[in-house]
Amino acid sequence: MTQTIDFLSHLNSSQRLAVEHFCGPLLVVAGAGSGKTRALTYRIANLILQHRVDPENILAVTFTNKAAREMKERIEKLFAQQLSVSFTGKPWEALNPDEQTRVRSRIYKTYIKPLWVGTFHALCAKILRFDINKYKDEKGRSWNQNFSIFDESDAQSLVKQIVTQQLNLDDKKFNHKSVRYAISNAKNQGLSPQEFERSQPNYRGRTIAQVYSLYQDKLAENNALDFDDLILVPVQLFQQNEQILAYWHRKFCHILVDEYQDTNRTQYDLIRLLVTGGVESSAFKDWQNRSIFVVGDADQSIYSFRMADFTILMDFQGDFGDGLPDDDTRTMVKLEENYRSRENILQAANHLIEKNTERIDKVLKPTRDPGSPIYYYQAEDEQDEAEFVVQQIRQLQRNTEAENWGDFAILYRTNAQSRPLEEILVRSNIPYHVVGGLKFYDRKEVKDALAYLRSLVNPADTMSLLRTINTPRRGIGKATIDNLVNAASELGVPLWEMLADETSVQTLAGRSAKAVLKFTQLMSQFKDNWRDRKASEIAQAIMEESGYIQDLKSQGTDEAENRLQNVFELFNAILQFEEENLDATLEDFLASASLSSDLDNLQEGQESVSLMTLHSAKGLEFPVVFLVGLEQGLFPNFRSIDDPASLEEERRLCYVGITRAQEQLFLTHARSRRLWATREPAVSSQFLAELPTDLLSNSVPSKRFTTVPSAETAKAPGAKTRKRPSANTPQNWQVGDRVLHTTFGVGNVTHIFSSGTKMSIAVEFSGGGRKILDPAIAPLQRLT
Ligand SMILES: Nc1ncnc2c1ncn2[C@@H]1O[C@H](COP(=O)(O)OP(=O)(O)OP(=O)(O)O)[C@@H](O)[C@H]1O
Numbered sequence: 001m002t003q004t005i006d007f008l009s010h011l012n013s014s015q016r017l018a019v020e021h022f023c024g025p026l027l028v029v030a031g032a033g034s035g036k037t038r039a040l041t042y043r044i045a046n047l048i049l050q051h052r053v054d055p056e057n058i059l060a061v062t063f064t065n066k067a068a069r070e071m072k073e074r075i076e077k078l079f080a081q082q083l084s085v086s087f088t089g090k091p092w093e094a095l096n097p098d099e100q101t102r103v104r105s106r107i108y109k110t111y112i113k114p115l116w117v118g119t120f121h122a123l124c125a126k127i128l129r130f131d132i133n134k135y136k137d138e139k140g141r142s143w144n145q146n147f148s149i150f151d152e153s154d155a156q157s158l159v160k161q162i163v164t165q166q167l168n169l170d171d172k173k174f175n176h177k178s179v180r181y182a183i184s185n186a187k188n189q190g191l192s193p194q195e196f197e198r199s200q201p202n203y204r205g206r207t208i209a210q211v212y213s214l215y216q217d218k219l220a221e222n223n224a225l226d227f228d229d230l231i232l233v234p235v236q237l238f239q240q241n242e243q244i245l246a247y248w249h250r251k252f253c254h255i256l257v258d259e260y261q262d263t264n265r266t267q268y269d270l271i272r273l274l275v276t277g278g279v280e281s282s283a284f285k286d287w288q289n290r291s292i293f294v295v296g297d298a299d300q301s302i303y304s305f306r307m308a309d310f311t312i313l314m315d316f317q318g319d320f321g322d323g324l325p326d327d328d329t330r331t332m333v334k335l336e337e338n339y340r341s342r343e344n345i346l347q348a349a350n351h352l353i354e355k356n357t358e359r360i361d362k363v364l365k366p367t368r369d370p371g372s373p374i375y376y377y378q379a380e381d382e383q384d385e386a387e388f389v390v391q392q393i394r395q396l397q398r399n400t401e402a403e404n405w406g407d408f409a410i411l412y413r414t415n416a417q418s419r420p421l422e423e424i425l426v427r428s429n430i431p432y433h434v435v436g437g438l439k440f441y442d443r444k445e446v447k448d449a450l451a452y453l454r455s456l457v458n459p460a461d462t463m464s465l466l467r468t469i470n471t472p473r474r475g476i477g478k479a480t481i482d483n484l485v486n487a488a489s490e491l492g493v494p495l496w497e498m499l500a501d502e503t504s505v506q507t508l509a510g511r512s513a514k515a516v517l518k519f520t521q522l523m524s525q526f527k528d529n530w531r532d533r534k535a536s537e538i539a540q541a542i543m544e545e546s547g548y549i550q551d552l553k554s555q556g557t558d559e560a561e562n563r564l565q566n567v568f569e570l571f572n573a574i575l576q577f578e579e580e581n582l583d584a585t586l587e588d589f590l591a592s593a594s595l596s597s598d599l600d601n602l603q604e605g606q607e608s609v610s611l612m613t614l615h616s617a618k619g620l621e622f623p624v625v626f627l628v629g630l631e632q633g634l635f636p637n638f639r640s641i642d643d644p645a646s647l648e649e650e651r652r653l654c655y656v657g658i659t660r661a662q663e664q665l666f667l668t669h670a671r672s673r674r675l676w677a678t679r680e681p682a683v684s685s686q687f688l689a690e691l692p693t694d695l696l697s698n699s700v701p702s703k704r705f706t707t708v709p710s711a712e713t714a715k716a717p718g719a720k721t722r723k724r725p726s727a728n729t730p731q732n733w734q735v736g737d738r739v740l741h742t743t744f745g746v747g748n749v750t751h752i753f754s755s756g757t758k759m760s761i762a763v764e765f766s767g768g769g770r771k772i773l774d775p776a777i778a779p780l781q782r783l784t
């Protein structure tokens, strides 16, 4: 029995074609903002509701974790609208909040939780949690299910350790970042250390091969994988073991991939193996109840430096299209209307991308009115540029009813450009967040806390154990640690085994033996029962009992307070993870933390200006976009200026940036810029000159202030204040204040954290749980 699916009316006819297509391969190619991601999301919903596909059999690959979350939320909403009547007899809008919650939780359990939606990395990590024990690498080594994921900074510090300590090389000549990059490239080409060495003609190459080999040894010893392995290992496992491949091939009958133009060879191999079950793809014909659906735009391919290859997109029909009638329309759908941007913005984007030679021309028609011109501003320097941007934001936010801080995005070419912008945003008391900048999970204290948790879960993770053994200082000196490490490596056992053996510790640790044993005892207690406790509880307990929190509290500096706040924010993150993923274990949280890229996704209700690089902005949209630093040498990047292929990639990046804007776009550049520690005169970007002048205007929509207004002067008389800046000062809050939060209920303020103009409070809620909140943003009311 089929039912009428109301939500299909939210789609145009080409999108409907893509969504309703059931089995076989289908490629959707279309320009920015044409509803590719929407089609992919609706297709998942349609597979389940119309074709009765079990959500367990659907695998959808997104580009970021955030996109995965949004996709699930969207599907949940569609289902709520669609299923409310059959669940309760009433339409969704007629339900009271309690009934709505019940419907949502039923939908979540039945349809959303069993779906596999995530990034390549997250999905592969999940597959490996089931099957990694059946994998063997080329040296016959194996891993177990509790493996740790070493993120990029872990991987780099491991390389650094090998270069400087194990091989005693000069780390200026063998810079850990570039060595790690070379290793990563070798891995992504499927080269083992031995194969890589054979391809290296000189000393440098052979030395890198040696580092690579030692690096792999270390990963194996620690029962750990790096980001490259997360994808490579499942591919190799599937190639090694037919039965395992057959299992996953049978499971994932319907596979969907967003942003397919940025897929690399290994990721492609993974998809191909899952789709065909190992049969040569051109010979694969068994499409009954099976589909592969990919969406992409070659004009937005911007990750070639990570080996992404848009010819994979171009080859899709050839790869999967055989065995079907020779008819393009059966395997490809084009979307030609842009729903996102004002016509002026879209015309500018279309005009720019036509300058690329290496592309297939396509149609992208506006559906919206022209809107305002694109504003262009030439600043004196980066300071002036930042002031201009912030002043425009303030002006627009004040004058337009609909503008929230979250409606603004500032996009730049390199992370370093965020600093002057951040300074002025802070001064102006405007809430903002940096996406993918200094990553939350890269901060020292957060890494320390995670290392404690990882050493519990994965006893072989010596790297994590070494991080925690004398953090906070507990009198275990370097010589003692070296003794223990050397003995462990002589015996070929993980460090933990040495520590867990009292006699060995007595022997090796000398005067520090007592301290070591105390540490071991602490860890053993947790190791005995972590599986029976909630992840959030273990995290808080171990950070308390290890003395870590006390140590930070006793330091009394602003920095220590900041660190403390981050540790509490991590607890919040775990709590939130548990709320979002019922039955989540500590292992699940650790996997998600290793794969997560920024704190901002974790904070609730954060309405703030987004700052990010152009690369991070892919797939997103904002009412108002500022594209800053349009200068020759910066954007396009200096390395690309003389290389036509790279220059085209920079132009695609600019196309991505422009097409993020819905209502208004601002383009800025500075006449001089201090970027790499020296001030240089700057020339405006060739991309600016490539835009049609009739779409540009340099008379900005608001009058210019000469200086950036301070928090006080900015509150001009009569201006609407949507925020409560006055609540955001330490004086207004006291420990002991009682508060009411719209989600968490009543609580007491237990800490006040302030640094510069930023402040936050820790609240212990009566219903259980502590949260760190920003009182200027959180939906919070003071009761006393
Ligand atoms: N048929 C439609 N009618 C109205 N709005 C639509 C339609 N399809 C998509 N949209 C809206 O247009 C905007 C862009 O859609 P979407 O993000 O899916 O585009 P995209 O092709 O994935 O863009 P990008 O290439 O940047 O990833 C979204 O706000 C979406 O909700």
Ligand SMILES: [Mg+2]
Pocket (backbone or CB within 6 Å): 036, 037, 038, 258, 619
């Ligand atoms: Mg998209």
